């Protein structure tokens with residue numbers, strides 16, 4: 152068995168692909184889940200929290216009926232129960248855009264509970280979040296921030312992976328609370344988010360998690376220099392944008408063949424009578440996802456958060472934190488970009504400087520502003536020009552070593 156990767160946080164806004172990623176984590180012996188921090192995002196905070204409880208109850212029911220399957224869920228009923236805590240209810244700044252009213256390619260998020268309206272369509276799968284006792288989870292009124300800080304402070308340094316499947320808001324609050332603690336002690340951060348060289352899935356240009364809180368992305372990844380302690384340790388930050396995650400799909404005919412022969416769409420809702428409780432649960436939320444993807448001419452769902460979870464499972468923290476220590480089959484590239492926080496059309500858009508004229512202009516520089524600055528000083532185009540306007544971004548090239556700052560990377564399965 153690979154050595155265990157303690158997972159401090161699965162920071163999540165559980166919609167359909169988050170829940171599948173979490174089921175994947177429960178089935179992965181490599182992982183030890185310390186905590187789930189639920190946040191706004193795919194749905195509101197209450198539904199987020201309840202969706203974790205729903206997933207846990209579905210697995211519990213399944214194992215009651217099929218105890219022989221317990222070896223398939225090594226992270227269910229562990230000696231130490233993961234903590235379930237609430238994180239952010241909205242972004243650092245700006246408007247709360249819950250995803251409920253989005254349509255289009257944001258297929259898994261079109262229903263209000265984040266799981267294809269499962270709570271109304273399948274009341275048997277709904278849960279109350281009124282209790283304080285739970286057989287497999289430690290419920291708490293402590294904030295997600297307190298829970299995450301506790302583990303990061305008390306576990307051995309550089310051993311915890313922070314898996315961000317939702318907006319980066321909670322991580323921004325953690326950094327705000329004690330940046331030194333995070334910089335010194337976090338093992339790795341694996342983040343599903345962004346769209347670099349591909350279209351968005353929320354808007355034409357933005358991926359949902361970065362769209363939901365572009366302020367957190369700006370603060371954590373971009374608005375920082377070497378002196379700025381709000382900067383994440385980017386040498387330990389792995390970002391999985393749509394560029395890579397979209398390539399991985401679950402074709403529904405494959406799901407039908409391997410998991411549930413009776414799987415259809417929400418027009419023919421899952422019937423618990425002839426299938427296991429876990430299969431009934433997954434089919435009950437996937438059947439609505441299928442309705443939406445079929446409208447787009449596709450009979451498959453994209454596995455964004457699952458790819459991030461897979462990356463975290465395969466790439467436990469290493470003591471020197473460097474990205475060039477990824478597992479066989481994975482590689483990472485440094486990318487430089489900025490993010491649009493507001494914008495009439497472009498909230499959450501990742502701006503990559505694709506101009507190839509680095510000798511005259513600093514990457515990311517605004518030519519109009521550079522020219523105005525030159526005019527003001529009655530200066531001509533020259534060597535210093537590229538620093539006339541402080542650039543927020545750097546040239547894009549594959550570095551031989553990981554630069555200390557201002558860059559980020561993403562994992563690629565090859």
Ligand SMILES: *[C@@H]1O[C@H](CO)[C@@H](O)[C@H](O)[C@H]1NC(C)=O
Nearest residue numbers: 261262263268269271272273
């Ligand atoms: C959710 O499902 C219920 C029961 O099938 C239905 O009445 C309701 O309209 C659905 N809500 C949405 C937002 O689709």
Ligand SMILES: *[C@@H]1O[C@H](CO)[C@@H](O)[C@H](O)[C@H]1NC(C)=O
Nearest residue numbers: 278279280281282283284285
């Ligand atoms: C939560 O409330 C429901 C009904 O409102 C009840 O059936 C259930 O037992 C309660 N759960 C706990 C853990 O108290």
Ligand SMILES: *[C@@H]1O[C@H](CO)[C@@H](O)[C@H](O)[C@H]1NC(C)=O
Nearest residue numbers: 281282283284289290291292
């Ligand atoms: C959280 O606080 C509420 C209200 O004080 C209480 O009813 C509930 O039992 C608490 N839950 C836990 C897990 O401590």
Ligand SMILES: *[C@@H]1O[C@H](CO)[C@@H](O)[C@H](O)[C@H]1NC(C)=O
Nearest residue numbers: 303304328329330331332333
């Ligand atoms: C941050 O955490 C470290 C390590 O636990 C601690 O020594 C330091 O006092 C904390 N700083 C703040 C500002 O709380």
